[in-house]
Amino acid sequence: MKKSIIFSITVLLFALLLGACSRQAEVAYLPEGEEFDKVKSISATYAEHILNGIATNDHILFITDFDEKMIEAMDETQFALIVKSYGKLGNYTSFDLINIEDREAYYGVNYKVIYPEKTLLMLIVIDKTEPNLVSGLWFR
Numbered sequence: 001m002k003k004s005i006i007f008s009i010t011v012l013l014f015a016l017l018l019g020a021c022s023r024q025a026e027v028a029y030l031p032e033g034e035e036f037d038k039v040k041s042i043s044a045t046y047a048e049h050i051l052n053g054i055a056t057n058d059h060i061l062f063i064t065d066f067d068e069k070m071i072e073a074m075d076e077t078q079f080a081l082i083v084k085s086y087g088k089l090g091n092y093t094s095f096d097l098i099n100i101e102d103r104e105a106y107y108g109v110n111y112k113v114i115y116p117e118k119t120l121l122m123l124i125v126i127d128k129t130e131p132n133l134v135s136g137l138w139f140r
Helices: 002-022 034-055 068-073 076-089
Strands: 094-103 106-114 119-127 134-139
Touching: 034 076, 034 094, 034 106, 034 119, 034 134, 068 134, 094 119, 106 134
Parallel strands: none
Antiparallel strands: 094 106, 106 119, 119 134
């Protein structure tokens, strides 16, 4: 009986531990308003530069709005890999704002990018401090 109780307690503690580890932090989204409109406007320009830079194989256009660390990380070699992966999709037909995440010191701006044959999700991370440059970029 004693072993059964210890086993039950061990299983319960293990289940609680797994549950606690699997919880993800809730994402806070920027509500519509003045700040939302500002970030939406800035990020739309950045998205155009990024997407057109890829489509035209123009590294300078692609990194126009990047901060120093991103410019260093997205050198010509890295850019060539991005163009190889996404440039073959051609010109995007549209990109639509999905939401803006409030990530403490950064905004995470999520777009749905539509190409003739495929749809991608693009996350542009923008520093909240002026001049609000791109500090991260992901495609999914």
